[in-house]
Amino acid sequence: MTSDERSILIIGRHGQVSRSLIELLEAGGQRFTVAGRPEADLRDPQSVRRAILAARPSVVVNAAAYTAVDKAKDEPDAAFAVNAAGAEAAAKAAADVDATIIHFSTDYVFDGSKRVPYVETDPVAPLGIYGRSKQEGEDRVAQANPKHIILRTAWVFSPFGSNFVRTMLRLSVERPEIKVVADQRGNPTFAPDLADLVGKLIPLASASSPDPRIFGTFHAVNRNETTWFGFAQAIIEGAARRGGRDIGVLPIGTKDYPTKAARPAYSVLSTEKLRAVYGLELRPWRDALSDCLDRLAGPPRDEAAEHSQQINRAGKFA
């Protein structure tokens, strides 16, 4: 790395995507700064601006957001402050130091009325406050900084924080069976895979005269689609192979699982643009889930047994 190379600033410290990105950049020995609460709070735009002007990075990755879908209904001001005004402040300050902003949005900007994968140019029509606040954030980020890469992702899971995989693992020890909606389709996405993607975009985005085609909005999700029920089944099966309880997973309808906020019935995202522009794609979600479960519950028992037999045959423990 040359000494005049500018660094990367990540907004958000303990989130799924921030932690995955921090892990990746640390492993790669890259120079980066983290701006997180309390000193950089997206509800206080000036605090975010200060952090960006002080670091003068070439790329700002905004991995922070208000992500509580149901709670957003009771706290619309907080959701919009963080996801719209806060995101705009980060994008504007990035523009002022000539940095690219990499920002994340969500499949929940769509209403779910389609039955084939959504493309980036499809009209947005969010069903709830969270989706509306994220949609406004997309618009404001794009407006504030022409050098923006907005990655619309979905159903994010990881070994960190609060996510559907960790919820299912917790329920599998607490309950005899779980009931999960089988009429909402989407793409589960592994936060470390998103971090890998961002790691590949950073050098392109921080080039001195980047190709303008790299900017814009891109769908970025793991390959293949499922329902929350299908995802839950795969989680419980995977956990059982690793010594977890093989509890029943029962399919139900959205009407049988009332929530404060409505979710789209179909929010599968086409990643054709990411492939066409960058030549990049994320692997199938089942492969990513397997890596996530390895980290949360260790390797599958049969594979572990097979592995130790191989070691024994090799005479390592003889």
Ligand SMILES: NC(=O)C1=CN([C@@H]2O[C@H](COP(=O)(O)OP(=O)(O)OC[C@H]3O[C@@H](n4cnc5c(N)ncnc54)[C@H](OP(=O)(O)O)[C@@H]3O)[C@@H](O)[C@H]2O)C=CC1
């Ligand atoms: N989770 C999901 O399923 C999906 C997420 N996304 C988007 O991906 C991005 C990353 O999400 P994910 O990693 O899952 O989020 P998490 O919910 O795991 O983490 C949220 C992050 O935002 C930070 N944050 C929240 N409020 C503020 C605030 N006022 N000021 C500063 N930081 C704040 C948290 O801070 P702290 O470090 O202090 O905890 C944390 O780092 C977000 O833009 C989200 O909308 C898109 C689709 C699906």
Ligand SMILES: Cc1cn([C@H]2C[C@H](O)[C@@H](COP(=O)(O)OP(=O)(O)O[C@H]3O[C@@H](C)C(=O)[C@@H](O)[C@H]3O)O2)c(=O)[nH]c1=O
């Ligand atoms: C825990 C649980 C949930 N569900 C349903 C409720 C809901 O329709 C669906 C998903 O539940 P969750 O509330 O965990 O997921 P949710 O918070 O809706 O997840 C969303 O988060 C935001 C941040 C995004 O951007 C989206 O892409 C998406 O990942 O599963 C069940 O049917 N049974 C259960 O036991």
Ligand SMILES: [Mg+2]
């Ligand atoms: Mg949630």
